[in-house]
Amino acid sequence: MSDPLFDEDDEANTPLTEEERDQLIPTYITLRRELNEAEQINISSAMKRLSARKRDVINDQFLRDLHKRMFDQVWRWAGTYRTTPRNIGIEAYRIPTEVRQLVDDVRFQVEHETYPPDEIAVRFSHRLVSVHPFPNGNGRHSRLAADLLAVQLGQRHFSWGRINLVDPGETRKAYITALRSADQHDIQALMAFARS
Template identity: 35%
Template sequence: MNMGRGTGTGLGSSGKDDDTPFDGSGLKLKTIKTRRELNEVEFASILHVTEKYLLSKPSRKIAPFNFDWLLGLHREMLGSIWSWAGEIRSTEKNIGVNPNIIAAELGVIAMEADKRHNETGALVIATAAEFHHRAVWVHPFEDGNGRWARLMANVWLMQHDQPATLWPANDLRNTESPIRDEYIAAIKAADSLNYGPLIDLHQRFSE
């Protein structure tokens, strides 16, 4: 798959500015005023969805890995908080693909998933890493892309009898964490179709 454009990682800040205001465009919960408060409600919402999909093996009925489900997963995660959750962004970013081709690029994930449901073992982990990277690379939503990509990859792992990856969330947000640096380097390596470092991270943090 051609990865011709630089990737973002979907990682937030270190949390040092948690008490500062933020851009609330599209925010449904008007009582939220600071980044800290936003982080708390987003965490609770995403945790609920994570439990739905990862407490037991998710069936292909509830996680079919088709185009609509990929959008719907993001809406499940953040739809109670943001009006744009699950909607393909319409604006250009300094990361991600052009908005005009987002739907097609997500369609690639759906088509590849349909062909790979019979994979087992190490191939499942490699595919999860590939889907993880491609989802981050496409950057289809206004925000929450990294968290969505990591949960999507975990659903794939669990659905194919592999343990979920327990990403250290605090380290991924902390700009001074070597784990964050390693994660960013792994995503960038995958831009050149070198998925090895990202596969290694998935395996290191698996249950």
């Protein structure tokens, strides 16, 4: 079965530029599943380091540091905002301003209890992934950030369908459908998916 490393698929992976691809750190990686495995090991390590600390998730520097921790053993650009266009997300030059605005908005929502804690965290994840600040890993980053925010707000981590959402499948399709509903300002499906 073929497993080309940088083949594009319209649902699971953000296409990388040639320059971004050249920033891959492990030299042994030649297949997509090897990349997914290396990234998951890196993310698991980051999660262990994060679990023992109190943190302020609603902070743009923390969000960059979180992405770096999640992918620093795999990508040299980990934790660095993208500078190239994507088929999703906003224009690259707007990323720093939009992330700061998101952080300010979520701080306001928390302070004024605009929504219940779960909804604040899910809305945070959705908006962060829609900005698409990094070359890759945006979905995993936004979900982990939402988990950390939920805990900061006194809630449990989300389950996000209880499966790896990187690999194509029915759970991934349900997640994409929920994201698209949220894009149309209906957050209920994404909230339900986050706790499924």
